Amino acid sequence: MTDQQWQILLAAIRGEPLRPLPTGFIIDSPWLPNWAGHTILDYLTDGSVWFESHQKALAAFPQTMFLPGFWSEFGMCTEPSAFGAVSSFGEDDFPFAKKLLQTVEAVDGLEKPDPRTDGLLPFVIKRLKRWQPEIEKSGHKIRFAVARGPLNVASFLMGTTEFLMAIKTDPERMHKLLNLITDYLVEWIAWQRECFPTIDGILVLDDLVGFVGQSDFLEFGLPYVKRVFAAEVTVKFFHNDAPCKVCAPYLHEAGINLLNFGIQHTLNDMKEWTGNKITLLGNLPPRDVLAQGAPEQVREKTIALINGLKDRSRLILSCGGGMPPGAPAKNIEVFIATVRELTA
Amino acid sequence: MPDLKPLYDAILTGDVQTAKSTTEQALAGGMDPVKLVQDHMVPAMGEVGRRFECNEFFVPELLLAARAMKAALELVRPLLVAGGVQPTGRVAIGTVKGDLHDIGKNLVAAMLEGGGFEVIDLGVNVAPEKFVAAVKDRGAQVVALSALLTTTMPAMKSTIDALKQAGVRDQVKVLVGGTPVTQKYADEIGADGYSESAAGAPALTRQVLK
Numbered sequence: 189m190t191d192q193q194w195q196i197l198l199a200a201i202r203g204e205p206l207r208p209l210p211t212g213f214i215i216d217s218p219w220l221p222n223w224a225g226h227t228i229l230d231y232l233t234d235g236s237v238w239f240e241s242h243q244k245a246l247a248a249f250p251q252t253m254f255l256p257g258f259w260s261e262f263g264m265c266t267e268p269s270a271f272g273a274v275s276s277f278g279e280d281d282f283p284f285a286k287k288l289l290q291t292v293e294a295v296d297g298l299e300k301p302d303p304r305t306d307g308l309l310p311f312v313i314k315r316l317k318r319w320q321p322e323i324e325k326s327g328h329k330i331r332f333a334v335a336r337g338p339l340n341v342a343s344f345l346m347g348t349t350e351f352l353m354a355i356k357t358d359p360e361r362m363h364k365l366l367n368l369i370t371d372y373l374v375e376w377i378a379w380q381r382e383c384f385p386t387i388d389g390i391l392v393l394d395d396l397v398g399f400v401g402q403s404d405f406l407e408f409g410l411p412y413v414k415r416v417f418a419a420e421v422t423v424k425f426f427h428n429d430a431p432c433k434v435c436a437p438y439l440h441e442a443g444i445n446l447l448n449f450g451i452q453h454t455l456n457d458m459k460e461w462t463g464n465k466i467t468l469l470g471n472l473p474p475r476d477v478l479a480q481g482a483p484e485q486v487r488e489k490t491i492a493l494i495n496g497l498k499d500r501s502r503l504i505l506s507c508g509g510g511m512p513p514g515a516p517a518k519n520i521e522v523f524i525a526t527v528r529e530l531t532a
Numbered sequence: 533m534p535d536l537k538p539l540y541d542a543i544l545t546g547d548v549q550t551a552k553s554t555t556e557q558a559l560a561g562g563m564d565p566v567k568l569v570q571d572h573m574v575p576a577m578g579e580v581g582r583r584f585e586c587n588e589f590f591v592p593e594l595l596l597a598a599r600a601m602k603a604a605l606e607l608v609r610p611l612l613v614a615g616g617v618q619p620t621g622r623v624a625i626g627t628v629k630g631d632l633h634d635i636g637k638n639l640v641a642a643m644l645e646g647g648g649f650e651v652i653d654l655g656v657n658v659a660p661e662k663f664v665a666a667v668k669d670r671g672a673q674v675v676a677l678s679a680l681l682t683t684t685m686p687a688m689k690s691t692i693d694a695l696k697q698a699g700v701r702d703q704v705k706v707l708v709g710g711t712p713v714t715q716k717y718a719d720e721i722g723a724d725g726y727s728e729s730a731a732g733a734p735a736l737t738r739q740v741l742k
Contacts, residue, residue, distance in 0.1 A: 218682075276632075282681060284632050348635040352592045353599070356546065399635075401590040433587070475682060475712050513682045 190327050193253040201423060201445050201467045203501045209494075209531040210503075211524050212253040212469060214391075214427065214448060214510035217263050218282060220245060222513065227280040232262055239319045243326065248517055252524050253504075255425065255448075255469070256332030256391045258323050260315040262308045267336045267376070268344040269307030271298065287347045292354050295365045298345070303376040313383050320384070332425070333380035333387050337394025338369045338412040345369075352399060355408050362408060370412045377419055389423030392416055398430025398450075405435050410442060417443040425469075429509035436461035451508035456498050467502040472523060474512035483522045490526040500531070536563075536572045539604065543576035543646075546596025551604040565611040569648060573608075577601050577646025581731035591639065594730070598642025605645060619650035621741050624666035625676040626654035627710075628687035633680035636710050639730035640676060647734030649674075660687070660694030667700045674737055677723075679710040688713070689721040705740040709733070 189197070196210050221231030224241035231237050242258050265275035268285035276284045289295060303309045316323075316330055323330065336344075342365055343351045355362045373392075381387045397409045417424045424443050428435065429450030439447060439462060448469040449458060455471045462468070472478055477489045493505070505527050507515075536558060542550035558568055580597040583589035589597075612619075623644050627637050634656050641651045652666055666672040675695065677688045688708050695701040705724040708717075718726035727736045 278630070280683075281630060282683060286632075348633070349595060349638045352635075353595045356592050356596055399591040401587075401593070404590070404592060434590075476714060476716070479682070 189253055189255075189257040189329065189331050191329070194329070194331060197253060197423065197446075197504070200502060200504050203464075203467070205501065207532055208528040209500060209505055210253065211251070211506060211527050212255055212504045213506050213520075214256075214469075215245060215254045216259050216261055216510060218513045219511040219515055222280070223515070223517070228282065229277055229279045232277065232283065235315055235318055238315065239322060246326070246328070249520060249524060251528065252520075256334055256389070257328060258316070258319070258330060259332075259334060260312045261334070262312070264336070264344060266308055266312060267341045267373070270301035270303065270309050270372070270376075271307070271345060273307075273345060275308065285344045287350075288345045289347075289350075292346070292350070292358050292361055295346075295361050298365070298368060300368055300372050300375075303372070303379045309376065309379075313380070316384065329386040330384045331387060332389040332391045332423070333377045333384075333419075333421075334391045334393075335373050335376055335416065337392045337397070337426075338366050338373060338416060339396035339409060340394040341369045341373070342366060343396050348396070348399075351396075355400070355404055359407070366408060366412045370415050373416050374418070377416065381419065381421070388421050389425060390417060390419055390421050391425045391427065393427040395428050395430040397435045398428050398432055400434070402434050405438070409435060410438050413444075414442040427510070432458065433461060437463070440465040446504075448506065448510075449508060454496070455493070455503065456496065459499055459502070464499065464502060467504060469504045469506045470508045472505070472507045474507035474509050474515070478507045478519050478523065479512040479515040481519065483518050486519045486522045487526050490523050491530060494527065494530045536568070539568075539572050540576045540579075543573065543597050543600045543604070544579060546593065546600050548600045548603045551600040552607060555604040555607045559607065559611065565608045565615065566617055569605070569608055569612070573601055573604060574646065574648050577643065578734075580646065581643055581734070585729065585731045591635070594639060594642065598638075598646060601642070601646050620648040621673050621737060622650045622652065622671055623674040623676055623737060624652040624654055624663060624670065624672035625678070626658035626663065627656040627678045627680070628684055628691060629657060629659050630687055631679050631681055631684035631710075632656045636680060636730065637676075637678040640678065640709060640727075640733045643730050643733045644676075644737060647737070649734070649737060660691040663691050664694050664698040664700060667695065667704045668698065672704060673741060674705045674707060676707045676709070676733070676737075679708075679713060682712045685710075685712055685717065688717075688723070692722055705737075707733070707736060707740065 221228045263283035265283040265285045273285040273288040425446040426444045427448040432449045446467045451473045539554040679685050707725045708723045715726045725736045725740045
């Protein structure tokens with residue numbers, strides 16, 4: 189992100205009135221490589237392809253902000269790989285970490301990884317280090333440390349079904365697992381910050397918090413999410429595009445001040461549930477409208493989105509979730525232009 | 533007649549041991565296995581589905597209830613087979629080729645079993661020919677396809693095409709579901725049904741089998 193984009197982001201987080209309303213998108217491997225004309229595997233393995241893809245997107249959409257910006261990643265494999273989970277890469281498929289723990293009891297044998305040396309994490313750091321001069325030459329800075337959240341990582345290590353059942357059948361062991369993962373994530377975020385002093389934000393992605401009820405969220409979600417967000421940075425950005433009603437009232441307590449959520453909920457509802465204490469990033473339907481709709485439909489739905497807003501503070505207009513695969517440039521342009529036109 | 537409220541409650545609370553012991557007691561006491569399933573187990577899973585729909589239950593509660601239901605059902609199933617009782621329908625379910633995310637598939641499988649269907653769980657990353665084989669060799673009347681990823685959704689169409697090429701498309705109903713899937717997409721690829729939620733799957737399956 190450029191300094192100017194960063195200042196706009198901070199102003200939105202402070203709740204300052206902004207005209208036009210800012211727009212922004214999470215962009216990563218599900219959308220960016222194919223949009224830029226590459227396979228996902230080329231994007232993940234070739235630093236030049238990765239860097240040029242980001243540059244191409246930045247040049248194509250200069251009036252929006254991309255979050256986290258120059259995201260060095262290996263999809264869902266990044267954090268689980270450090271525990272030893274097998275990472276599976278198809279030529280143009282999303283990377284996938286295979287289940288590591290075959291039984292609940294196997295949690296007892298799990299060791300905390302070292303973010304400096306284990307799995308794909310050194311590759312993440314080296315990618316950014318290698319391209320940092322070019323990133324900065326183009327007027328951008330590395331602003332965010334990024335990690336999948338504790339429940340999300342647990343679900344990859346154990347399997348989602350197994351993990352969600354185990355929080356009921358073996359809660360003590362699941363706390364042990366979540367504590368271990370959280371310790372690791374805290375160190376992983378700290379290491380990213382140490383490597384890149386320009387980082388002043390954290391992005392944590394965890395959809396699993398959306399699958400549990402209130403009591404389970406308070407026991408197995410909130411304490412761990414809170415610890416991950418405890419680092420002293422200005423922007424604390426959380427992504428959960430699974431249902432968010434249960435966790436929303438507690439996210440501010442976890443330190444979160446920026447939230448990207450799914451299309452199950454409206455911006456108005458989410459503002460109410462978060463007490464308007466968190467800046468929201470949303471909420472155009474990503475697949476049915478932004479990726480698959482005609483430009484006219486994107487405009488129509490964007491107008492409806494804006495006209496339906498009860499309060500325009502603490503908002504960055506986006507889609508509900510990350511940029512969806514296949515979203516065409518024209519639709520993104522129409523969205524950005526419509527927001528600028530209607531909120532100037 | 534034995535008190536079967538504990539069975540209903542055990543399924544609701546996901547208590548496997550009580551679900552099994554109550555079922556064993558009921559069967560030992562001469563309870564008709566069909567009545568046991570239809571009057572006690574299916575209503576319990578129906579209630580689980582209702583609570584899930586109105587956010588009283590969440591995914592963990594649903595999974596545990598399904599596990600208790602399955603444990604009880606395993607005790608009853610041999611008696612149903614021996615008695616020549618047919619399930620409500622036979623469903624082959626799996627995530628499509630390339631998709632390794634099983635949570636949606638497991639939830640739907642659980643709801644279908646709870647609804648009295650026989651479920652052939654083909655697992656994750658299932659090739660189209662495996663669905664074809666489930667229809668040809670195992671008599672599946674319904675094929676239920678799950679996809680979490682937009683990139684794997686086209687495998688739903690490939691599977692339907694494979695069913696056509698194998699000449700069994702007319703023998704089977706195809707249901708689709710998963711986060712990125714919509715009714716519009718289901719219509720486009722020629723599926724027979726789409727459910728937005730796992731809880732809606734039993735009713736949809738009964739409807740397409742009519």
